[in-house]
Amino acid sequence: MLTLDTIRGAPKALLHDHLDGGLRPATVVDLAREFGYQRLPTTDVDELASWFRRGADRKSLELYLETFEHTVGVLQDRDAIMRVAAECAEDLAADRVVYAEVRYAPELSTEKGLTLDEVVEANLEGFRLGSARAAEAGQPIVMKVLVTAMRQAARSVEVAECAIRWRDAGVVGFDIAGPEAGYRPTRHLEAFEAVRKENFHITIHAGEGFGLPSIWEALQFCGAERLGHGVRIVDDITALPDGSYSLGRLAAFVRDRRVPLEMCPTSNVHSGAATSIAEHPFDLLRRLRFRVTVNTDNRLMSNVSMSSELKVLDETFGLGLGELEWLTINAMKSAFAPFDERLRIINEVVKPGYAHLRAAESRVVAHA
Numbered sequence: 001m002l003t004l005d006t007i008r009g010a011p012k013a014l015l016h017d018h019l020d021g022g023l024r025p026a027t028v029v030d031l032a033r034e035f036g037y038q039r040l041p042t043t044d045v046d047e048l049a050s051w052f053r054r055g056a057d058r059k060s061l062e063l064y065l066e067t068f069e070h071t072v073g074v075l076q077d078r079d080a081i082m083r084v085a086a087e088c089a090e091d092l093a094a095d096r097v098v099y100a101e102v103r104y105a106p107e108l109s110t111e112k113g114l115t116l117d118e119v120v121e122a123n124l125e126g127f128r129l130g131s132a133r134a135a136e137a138g139q140p141i142v143m144k145v146l147v148t149a150m151r152q153a154a155r156s157v158e159v160a161e162c163a164i165r166w167r168d169a170g171v172v173g174f175d176i177a178g179p180e181a182g183y184r185p186t187r188h189l190e191a192f193e194a195v196r197k198e199n200f201h202i203t204i205h206a207g208e209g210f211g212l213p214s215i216w217e218a219l220q221f222c223g224a225e226r227l228g229h230g231v232r233i234v235d236d237i238t239a240l241p242d243g244s245y246s247l248g249r250l251a252a253f254v255r256d257r258r259v260p261l262e263m264c265p266t267s268n269v270h271s272g273a274a275t276s277i278a279e280h281p282f283d284l285l286r287r288l289r290f291r292v293t294v295n296t297d298n299r300l301m302s303n304v305s306m307s308s309e310l311k312v313l314d315e316t317f318g319l320g321l322g323e324l325e326w327l328t329i330n331a332m333k334s335a336f337a338p339f340d341e342r343l344r345i346i347n348e349v350v351k352p353g354y355a356h357l358r359a360a361e362s363r364v365v366a367h368a
């Protein structure tokens with residue numbers, strides 16, 4: 001079994017993490033005070049941290065999402081967004097995440113008058129500051145933004161156009177998030193068509209709070225290149241009496257086309273998309289060699305980091321360093337950053353990092 005220190009020392013890549021799901025609890029309290037946000041359930045940092053975690057673990061995606069009221073509540077000012085984005089980069093870099101795509105819905109930060117573009121600009125500026133500080137501390141990280149539209153709202157075309165405007169400044173793609181049941185991807189077809197017309201990238205939250213029709217629409221109507229979660233694809237996989245598995249047409253398409261699954265196991269247990277880590281479809285999907293990646297989703301609400309998530313998966317399924325590297329390379333291959341940049345990170349950071357860890361492990365074995 002891998003130690004937490006080994007996992008922390010391994011280069012990691014993250015494709016699915018929400019800016020408004022990863023605030024430091026102390027920062028939420030600071031920002032509420034600084035910007036006059038009155039509705040926090042408590043201003044005690046520890047109590048607030050456990051409030052978020054209790055609020056998230058209620059086995060319903062809709063209830064899970066309620067906790068975001070307060071993180072979004074303190075993200076209504078440029079300086080607040082910049083601070084949260086900078087801390088996000090620093091926190092991920094300190095966990096040795098070397099590449100991250102972090103998403104946010106700019107329409108959530110317009111209550112006090114910021115425009116969509118101002119929100120995205122503040123987010124990018126925060127990532128620039130945070131990654132510069134991380135590099136100075138010897139923990140380099142490449143930070144990219146995914147711009148998200150809320151699926152229950154009606155601003156997705158505007159948001160998609162905003163994402164496209166910032167593509168040369170660090171935005172790498174477009175997503176929709178929010179309650180999935182009742183808000184299928186084709187509701188936002190026009191936004192996805194605007195993005196596709198510009199040869200830009202799309203990932204869609206699909207197959208988390210709702211099943212196969214959502215995944216099917218995301219892929220075949222909306223042009224999703226990756227699936228946010230996608231765990232319900234197991235509904236199209238049948239276990240046969242001889243111990244093998246039969247894939248339906250949609251599951252076969254997802255595997256044949258190497259559609260990346262942005263899996264977030266702990267978050268799925270909290271939102272009720274999976275009953276437990278041990279029962280999580282991650283295990284079956286990795287054994288069937290789907291293009292699986294591991295992600296945090298909401299580090300604050302689910303009390304996770306990339307390292308803690310990989311630790312739990314290693315404890316439950318026995319991943320080892322080999323599979324950790326496979327998952328990391330899967331994520332880098334599936335990233336929306338330009339090909340050259342991905343290749344550089346794989347060849348100059350990920351592979352040497354794992355080679356170094358393997359050499360250190362064999363030295364330990366040789367001395368034992």
Ligand SMILES: [Zn+2]
Pocket residue numbers: 016018177205228297
């Ligand atoms: Zn998500």
